[in-house]
Amino acid sequence: MQETYSAEASAKETSAPDVLEYTNYRVFLHDYYSYKKKTSLVFSLRYFAAKAGLSSHAHLKLVMDGKRNITKNTVLKIIEGLGLTEDRAEYFENLVFFNQAKSDKEKALYYSKLLKSSPGSRLHKMEAAQFRIFTEWYHSVIREMVLLKGFSAAPEWISRHLVGNVSPTAVAESLKLLTSLGLLDRTANSYRQSDALITTDDEVNDMLVKEYHRQMLSLASASLSDVLAQNRDVSAVTFAIKRKDFPALKKHLQLMRKELLDFSSDAGTGDDVVQVNIQLFPLTRGL
Numbered sequence: 001m002q003e004t005y006s007a008e009a010s011a012k013e014t015s016a017p018d019v020l021e022y023t024n025y026r027v028f029l030h031d032y033y034s035y036k037k038k039t040s041l042v043f044s045l046r047y048f049a050a051k052a053g054l055s056s057h058a059h060l061k062l063v064m065d066g067k068r069n070i071t072k073n074t075v076l077k078i079i080e081g082l083g084l085t086e087d088r089a090e091y092f093e094n095l096v097f098f099n100q101a102k103s104d105k106e107k108a109l110y111y112s113k114l115l116k117s118s119p120g121s122r123l124h125k126m127e128a129a130q131f132r133i134f135t136e137w138y139h140s141v142i143r144e145m146v147l148l149k150g151f152s153a154a155p156e157w158i159s160r161h162l163v164g165n166v167s168p169t170a171v172a173e174s175l176k177l178l179t180s181l182g183l184l185d186r187t188a189n190s191y192r193q194s195d196a197l198i199t200t201d202d203e204v205n206d207m208l209v210k211e212y213h214r215q216m217l218s219l220a221s222a223s224l225s226d227v228l229a230q231n232r233d234v235s236a237v238t239f240a241i242k243r244k245d246f247p248a249l250k251k252h253l254q255l256m257r258k259e260l261l262d263f264s265s266d267a268g269t270g271d272d273v274v275q276v277n278i279q280l281f282p283l284t285r286g287l
Contacts, residue, residue, distance in 0.1 A: 019088050025095045029064045052081025069100045090117045104210055132177060137215040138166045142174050143183055144273040146191045153190045220277050253278055
């Protein structure tokens with residue numbers, strides 16, 4: 001058994017890295033460089049830069065270390081140096097601009113291009129369905145609704161009891177999605193929650209979670225006019241704080257969120273699904 005494991009590990013170490021398995025182009029370049037160094041006596045960073053038609057191998061090192069970004073022209077040269085073609089070349093180019101994107105809008109644009117350009121990529125396999133979980137707010141709510149007292153698995157019933165005008169067709173698609181991801185299990189007449197958790201790759205997690213929170217904040221804003229005061233609580237507190245105490249304040253809020261879960265009802269006993277939004281953000285730029 002040990003010899004088999006060692007052989008597999010050795011084979012993995014000497015196999016060429018596939019860009020479609022990466023969500024960070026800098027990590028891919030590092031792995032490509034390490035692989036070529038092990039398998040070619042003449043390979044070096046200077047050699048690779050020259051092969052790609054780059055004027056400076058030092059700049060390439062800064063790029064790999066995350067200290068510099070690259071332009072469209074440089075991307076094309078690196079693709080040539082890597083020998084990437086067709087879908088892998090397109091994937092690498094989109095991955096570069098996805099990783100380097102400065103705005104959420106730009107990041108979402110290249111994320112969408114990544115999913116469309118390379119169906120066989122790690123991003124597509126891992127995120128295509130999960131993307132919807134975060135960008136369509138009602139999936140998480142429907143998953144919690146199965147715990148409610150008197151819950152009906154009929155899409156029409158769920159649609160009628162959801163805020164936000166979610167159609168029965170969208171509900172049916174959501175139930176199918178949640179089941180396919182292992183977040184709900186089908187029973188004889190209904191659904192039950194599984195213990196599965198949704199996780200996302202670090203490179204896309206921040207973007208997806210931001211979109212989810214934007215939608216929930218929009219619903220919170222709408223509740224000011226759509227929900228009776230006795231059925232909501234929207235409040236705020238503004239105060240000055242020492243900068244050194246900020247991490248402790250964040251920790252306090254994290255613990256408080258966990259304590260709120262003590263109010264979760266047992267399966268089949270809940271009356272409503274609620275969300276508690278807690279925002280902590282600076283109102284000044286610092287002195």
